[in-house]
Amino acid sequence: MSLVSIKKNIFKDYLLVLLALVFVGFCLFPIYIMITTSFKSEKDIFAWEHVWFFKPTIQSVYNAFFIFGGKSVASFILNSLITTFTSTLLAVLFGAMAAYGFSRYKFKGSKHIAFYILSTRFAPPVAFIIPIYLMVNFFNLLDTHFTLIIIYTSMNLSLSIWILRGYFNEIPIEIEEAAYIDGYTRVEIFWKVCIPLIKPGLITTAILCSIFSWNEFLFAVILTQRDASTIPVYLASFQDSMGLAWGEFMAVGAMAVMPILIFTIILQKHLVRGLTFGAIR
């Protein structure tokens, strides 16, 4: 390779990295604004000329968690954690069972039922919300953890069944037959043979279910008032009076985003198959 073409290649590499940096800058800028705003003084937050360099203060963070929302912020976070954790667990558990059933017993139309279940995932939540509200109200279950947990479980089940079915289909039937000959029962085969084999699938599914449940807003805002409300509801509830406390909102917002962000960046290689419903591996 001649010197000129090496130089040309290096130049091209720099250009590519530069372009990528511009894109990453665009992606991170709003998050940078959120985090810096939560550490700014009120004067800097409302300054017309954007304050790039500032003396950080924890006043907003302190206000957000100890004065402003007081006890309620902690209880919203706790509600989010309870709802997300339980609904994810249930969606993965019931989803794995159903996926196994669909994968192992191919009755006429089993594939179509699986497709139909997947397509419920695409339905806009806003189209469900009126009947669901009336149902929940009828059973006197408004503002309970149970309601959100069961709804998120259901919304996630479609995805969970679909993804895990793909993983179960990849397990050769001979492995199960061998276990059967060794005297395992059906339930033992499921738990002790199949479940360990689809662990990556379970991780993928759990991540996606957690993202959905943690971030979900519409059902939470309609079906809870206070006792079972999650973080997005808290953030939206102050939307009308938002002119006042930007630092505090950004602090709560940052806190609401961080757990999922860290979690998924670490496990990002599991994401693609889930995000595309198993269409791309």
Added chain:
Amino acid sequence: MKNYSLRTSLYFILPALVIILAINIFPIIYAVWISFQNWSLAYVRPPQYTGFYNYEDALFFDDRFINAVFVSLKFVFLAVLIEFILGFSLAFLFNQKLKALNFLRVVSLTPIMVMPVVSGLIWFYMFNENFGVLTYLVTLLGFDKPGWLTDPDIALFSIVLADVWQWTPFVMLIFFAALQSLPEYVYEAAKMDGLNKIQIFFRITLPLLKPAIWIVLILRIIDSFKMLELILMMTKGGPGGYTEVLPWYLYTTGFITLDIGYGASMAVMMLILVTILSQFFVKKIEGKN
């Protein structure tokens, strides 16, 4: 193994089936029933059967509904188009074999995970006309202060910008994964056949990316069609209905004006549309598996 009977698989399927029937299937049937009623929660009178009245009302007499449909279409078209072009090109960029790009690619996925309510919050702050950083930056470039969310000509584009920020990385991620899974030997064969770069792109890469293209298009169309949070946090459909997308109109009809019969009829129409789209999607991946 002979005992893979219907009964045993039903035991495995049952818990999921019960939940899905109760929370997904039944509400759809219930929504259809509600949509045939004249039923408002604002009055204490029982629902009254009115047949297709709500549907006729929406389709032929409600300018707000027609407006919402068009605003939704405009939003979906603009957002998906921009996300597609950007995400597609960026996937090729990140597909170059460079160590630094690997790290940058992972970092750029961040917006996908941000809670939509929080995205709305951040962009609303950045769009503020008195102290928002974007307003400030634009005036530095010598422009007038734009009414990001108050100018009828701009408001929808501002929402599109926030949506593009959140979902371009998702499009990029899918195309990147698809590019990574393309078999190397095809390219070697193409080079041996003396195809140039442009021919390789159009004759080999593009056809091989077809499934990914479908997936991106349909997932993004369906998802942006449902988008509600950005509107709620930033414009509430304003100014003057210029950003009133269908989910937002449905939301206000159901839960602010409390006309649930009418709301349900719009919900059913929306469901029909999304079902058609998603069946299309399912066919595409069915073909692949």
